[in-house]
Amino acid sequence: MSSKRQERKEEESNETRSTTITEQQFQREQQQQAVNKVLDETRDNIKKTTNEARKEIPQYTQIVNDYQENTIQAIREITDNYVESQKDILANSLQLWSDWTVSPRQLAENYGKIVSSFADNVVAATRVINNTIFANIDSVNTSVKHTKENIKELSKIGANTVKTFQQVSRDNIHNTTSS
16 A cells, blocks of 8 residues: 555656656746847847948948048139139239249249149048048958957857856756766
8 A cells, every 4th residue: 555655656746747847848948939039139120220220321422422522622622712812923923023034934834833733732632531531441341340250259159158058057967867
């Protein structure tokens, strides 16, 4: 009689353990599903944000184009105003220059060369500034690319570390229950 009671107790104990393990598995699955849902929502939010940012690219491209067009137009206007002011200076002070041994025509040519050189220098300086800006943009793009690759690798390292901890925990639990 006592062995039947003992068998029943063992069966009940086994059923309880089995039920507990099933409940634990169910809870783990629910937790995993909840985690997956949150991570999927996060991925969707990131995708939405990056798509919105991508839509703004034409606007940024237009801003850069407008900047370049405005710069070129400003250079043209600056040099035109400079040339006009030089014409006025030359016309009004021709009498002063006539006493020099240099002819007014030679003087005008010299001023023309100076104005031309000034305009060339402004255009060259603008080109240098633009090249610097574009080089910095290239540097940022390269940095973003490297960051993306590094984050991907760091994520793998983190995932592998978690897997290792999980395996060690399972092994410890298995060894403990086997003992």
